[in-house]
Amino acid sequence: MNNFKKKIKRILRRILGRPEPPMRKAPDRLPDDVDAAVRKNGLETDGFIRVVESDMDFDGCYLTAWTALDNKGIYFILGDEKVTKKRGNKKIKSEYELREIRSYPLSDFDSLKCEQYVSTGRLIAEKDGDDIGLIKFSLNFLGGYDELCKAFNSLKTGEPMPQSSEKPNGGVCPKCKRPYPPGRSSCPKCDKNGSTVKRLFSFFGGYKLQMALIVTAILISTAMNMAMPQISTKTLFDDVLSKVGSTPAQQLLVTLGYLIGAVVGMKLLGLIMTVSFQFLMGSIMPRVIYDIKVKIFAAMQRLSVGFYSSKQTGSLMERVTRDSNNIYWFFVDGLPYVITNVITVVGVLIIMFVMSWKLALLCCAAAPIFLVLLVFGGRFFRTLHHRSWARNARLTSMVSDNINGQRIIKAFSKEDEELDRFDAVSSDLYKADLKLNNSEATLFPVLTILLSMLAVVMLTFGGLMVANGEMTVGTLLNFTVYLTMLVGPLDFLSWVSNWWARCVDSAQRVFEIVDAEPEIVEKEHPIEIGEVRGDIEISKLEFEYEPAQPVIKNLDLKVNAGQMLGIVGKTGAGKTTIANLIARLYDPKAGCVKIDGVDVRDLPLDTIRKNVGLVSQDIYLFIGTIADNIRYAKPDATMDEIIAAAKAASAHDFIMKLPDAYETRVGAGGHDLSGGERQRISIARTIIQNPRILILDEATAAMDTETERNIQYSLTKLMQGRTTVAIAHRLSTLRDADMLAVISEGEVVEYGSYAELLKKRGEFYKLYKIQADALKAVGIID
Ligand SMILES: Nc1ncnc2c1ncn2[C@@H]1O[C@H](COP(=O)(O)OP(=O)(O)OP(=O)(O)O)[C@@H](O)[C@H]1O
Ligand SMILES: [Mg+2]
Structure with missing residues (x-):
């Protein structure tokens, strides 16, 4: 089944022209499950020099194939990967079902090469001038096969074996034995969400006292909220209102006074606690986000040029800004309320059972209806929210594209076409928002009606219990109040999981940069050559x-x-x-x-x-003055040196004609310079570096x-x-x-x-x- 899904995905990707996932590079050993299956079949795997995973057999049918090379020959291992255990969508144990192994001694072929077609590749063997077609594969495996060909050819010619581009240490996941994707130092498949969450919380390590205070404040404010109906409803009815006429008015007034005092005191305490935890959270979070942003930015400076042009990195800007903001808002606006709402739900349920287990059971019987509505409604709204968000993002990039391309738009007088393009994207967003609002306007009244119906049923049963003397009027009213107290938290908890998922997703993207290893690193003991001659x-x-x-x-x-x-x-x-x-x-x-x-x-x-x-x-x-840009390579350069460099680069004359000469601001949002002027500034920048x-x-x-x-x-x-x-x-x-x-x-x-x-x-x-x-x-x- 899993294999079938893989095939469908691959076919869809090709039809839609989507890019294939990142290339895998050849390690020199098979994953444990494949290795075990191959050994069982009598093939020794210890001597393998290169191993490449791929996805097709010799005829182009999809399966999980491994091609291995040792000093004696080349082996094609064909089979299916079966998942034996799954947790959610994650496969946690796989087993390789071997179909066949095709072995060819080295002497069978003179050399190997890869041929590249539109969306597939094929390994081709050459023998006495003839081409023999071997295994086929999707193009994303081309890199691995290219290395395999080179290794095979050097075995045949006796030349030294080329180094595998796979890093010898740390490049392969110790758990699944698969190579890490390019630029990653961890395995995204085996990485548990738990470890991301743990790392995320480790940013709060320096604020243990504040975090303890926040949790205490949340607990007190929630407790105040939960205890409120007990006094404002139950005690008011049972000890004051129901005793009017039977107890002296003065005594009732004194009790009422105490009640009002208690309510005001509790409200005030709850309010102070809420303001305190919000204030504390608000003061910690900017610092935590600052730490995260500094970490990402420092990692970005460490990384090599190749990382920036690599397609899989996506938009780095988004990670520094939007992803860290996603984390920020969840912790400021989400997490405290998750704690409050969980405590409220658990606390209210306990109180309800203590007050009357019969009525509480009645409510629990109705709970599945609400849960189904909240969960499915939540999913439905999530889809609608996502659609609205995606269309909004499309509109934003369209507007940004339009602003950046204004010169071209004017030059080709495409204003009307651009307006039509905007109209189409904008009306898509309008439709998505309309559907979202209409659906919200429907679900909430339905929920309110159902809740009122439950209240009627409960009041009927409760009324009977009051009539039988099993319960006081105050308890019944109190019960109703507690019931309504459950709705908000349950609603919140049904959709907060989505928010949390987004926060973890953002955190994973952030850690991906933090963990990325630069390709260009200095040797541990570099060779110092003193003054460079320049050969x-x-x-x-x-x-x-x-x-x-x-x-x-x-x-x-x-x-x-x-x-x-x-x-x-x-x-x-x-x-x-x-x-x-x-x-x-x-x-x-x-x-x-x-x-x-x-x-x-x-x-x-x-x-x-x-x-x-x-x-x-x-x-x-860079954004800054011309002088700043020239002295970039040598920050301590004097103004005389800067002018001398600018003169040498024939830049001095045009710089002096600018409004603020060397202090004119350039870069984004600054003074526009021509291509030639920019080139001269960059030459001056290099002159001052004196390389x-x-x-x-x-x-x-x-x-x-x-x-x-x-x-x-x-x-x-x-x-x-x-x-x-x-x-x-x-x-x-x-x-x-x-x-x-x-x-x-x-x-x-x-x-x-x-x-x-x-x-x-x-x-x-x-x-x-x-x-x-x-x-x-x-x-x-x-
Ligand atoms: N970052 C990159 N990622 C992938 N391919 C690249 C990248 N940079 C350059 N190339 C490709 O490498 C090849 C050589 O590019 P290069 O920039 O060295 O050419 P060039 O000789 O300097 O050309 P020009 O005269 O136009 O400056 C081109 O086919 C280009 O498409
Ligand atoms: Mg060039």
Whole structure:
């Protein structure tokens, strides 16, 4: 049944074009249940080098398959995973039902490769030039099979086995033996809600005294509320009103006075306690939320660039703002009332049974009707609330999209279409809200009518008991009051579980960031190289953003200290990726980047950040003044240094024309600068950093020819004595490069000096010719 559900989900995902879940990477052992089933069949699993899970057999039929490799052969383990025990929706014990194992000795195939189709992949074996189709799989398993192919091929050729991208320690869940999803350090499947809740409450650890006071205040205020009918109803009727005429008026007045005093006192005490716990909770929560936000933000600073572009992280902003607010509101507005309401329900039920167990049983008999209404009504309203929320979120993103895209909307005069788009989304929201309000307006009167009917039945029975002398009038009235006291808390508790689920869900998302491990970490004992000379050597470099989609393939490059290397190539060739790998914003999949002969992964991160200056293609200016943005790399830079850097970057003149010169505010909400102006500020920022290695990624692309010429002069001065890697589309800017590399699809296809490459009449010449012809066509050169 579980397998059937999986299949349906996969098929639906494909039909709807939804992304497949995150890729799994190959560990080197099978999960316990599969391992046991395989061993029972006589296959030894200890020698496995690579193991990949997948979801289809050789014909593309869905099942749970494992492909394993050892020194002798390759094995396809085909079977079904059956869940033997379930708790809620969570499977807690699974058993692997083996269908068959297909074994092929290594000698059967020459090499293995993966083929990628629209939504599936296939493992292909090559033998004497022929292709043999092996197992099929959904595309999300491609990464694992790609690693398996590499391991197989290196076994065949006798080359050293490539390292599995799976981290050797801590990458696999100790419970289910499955690898953690990328970027996670815990297993979301085995993670219990309980541990999240425990961690959430651990944030309150520093406020034990305040928490104890809050719980005491809640208990007292609830007790006051519950005791109130006892005095205001029962005692009033039985000891005062029913005795009018039989007891002297003065004595009754004294009792009445005591009663009023007690009621006022109790109300006052209850009120003070309520205000106190609300005040205390309100004063702790902002601090707890502050701690949580600082934790998330600190974790975000620790994480590598790759984490931010990874699709599964979703919107990080939401986690810092909305998720922590969800937690905030539950604790301030929800938790105290959960405690109050639970105590009220339990307390009232006990009081009712003590007063009259017969009437209490009668009420309990009617309780299922109310519970069913509240639970199903709650679920129904939750769906309606969610629909309204989702449509509201859609409307918000539509409005934000519209505001950000105003220039394009005006340029294409699409105002009317935008209005229609807004109208459609907005009317969806209106319909959802209307249905929600109408339904609420129906359910609550129904509940009130049912409650009144129960009260009538109870009064009838109660009346009979009063007539028989089994109960006083005061007790009966008291009973009615207590009954109505149950409705509010039961209603609250029926929907608060949803709120709690949302809070735990938010907490899980928050902890996901806090627990995420940065991909780029400094070695425990990095190699200190002192003063950096600036030699760069790239050898056999391989890199991919997405598994099995190589961006850099076996790339070798060398730049001697103080020299300039120009990199050219078509868009998407991998130029920026090379820059990112030199600056160690990412780590390569294979091969290495060396600075002064030391692998960048062995250097202290600080050495790299200080000595590698990157003028990036995507320029980002922080909210602040221009001076702040220039001194970003060196916060203690003097104003003279800032001006000197700006002059060197040809930025001084335009900065002086701005309303507040260097104090002009830029970034979001600040002064708008042109692309070229922003580039010059970012060059000044790098100049002030004074790095030994300068990487210019399209540093002058957004400038006019004259500014470019000016800045080229400053850049030439800046490059003196530094190693420079300059990436440019405009070939004229690379005339002075000592060496040029033409990159195509992640590989160096040509290498040599400007003149040599032109003479060679190859790829570089082609690029040169295209640009020269284009410039001739617009009359810029003859
Ligand atoms: N963060 C990312 N995640 C996934 N793929 C990426 C990412 N960044 C780049 N790519 C892909 O990697 C390939 C190389 O990109 P890169 O930015 O290195 O190209 P480039 O040569 O600098 O191009 P351009 O000249 O347009 O700047 C492209 O196909 C691109 O789509
Ligand atoms: Mg680029």
